[in-house]
Amino acid sequence: MVWMGADMASAADPAPAPVKLQGLRGGTPLTQDNAPEGSRQERDHAPSDRDFVQQPPLIPHTTQGYQITKNYNKCMDCHAFQKAKAAGAPKVSVTHFKTREGTELDNISPRRYFCTQCHVPQTDAKPLVDNTFQRARGLQ
Template identity: 60%
Template sequence: MKKLACILGMLLAFGLGAIGVQADELKSLRGTEAVSGDVAPEHYRWERDSRPLPRQFVQQPPLIPHSTKGYSVTTEYNKCLDCHSWDRTAETGATKISITHFKTRNGTELTNISPRRYFCQQCHVPQTDAKPLVGSSFKPANGLVK
């Protein structure tokens, strides 16, 4: 087992050394510095708060129609639940969390959000005015076209 770990370590070290790219040399497709983290850069404008955005394909997680800048989601606290939890939506007017978020992988219903659905921005994303990196000829699913 130690021999395998040693071999893997050597391969990993050789592979990274062979690439020869330093983190500060990485550039984004837009030609700017490499993005650190998953937050939109400050020079992009968040879209204004709006009604729920239309979905483009079946089973698409809803897009977030407002800025989430400064939202805290940790294992102890989830800012999204201040508005979207079932007991707060009547007061806030926000969309309720889907019942699917209260089920485990095996379909067992829970009394609170499933841990695998707790970190909202794994699937749901807010919108910015960033220009597309590449062109797209994507068309919405036929069943969703009005």
């Protein structure tokens, strides 16, 4: 005698309806690029609220044309400790001056130097997929 658990379908059950999946490429072959959809960075505005604990602050201004290379970081023209007050910008967090091991440095840690790997400007782009995301309860 073979026992079939409740999660096993019996022969009398109809087959489930096939699920239709739609990729973000919309059927465009991998050998071709999708045309970019129009979006723009938002103009200067007040800093945005954070949506989850430990979220890096969002950039409340356009960064179009900003250069961040190994020799120059445009963000530091306003956010460096020496320039922040005059620029009316927040100072770079002290956490950006520590190595992975916690050693304090005189300058920004190389792992925190490329600002836009964590901090992003806002855009008017539509979400790629529908979602029901809600801010963390403690931040609502």
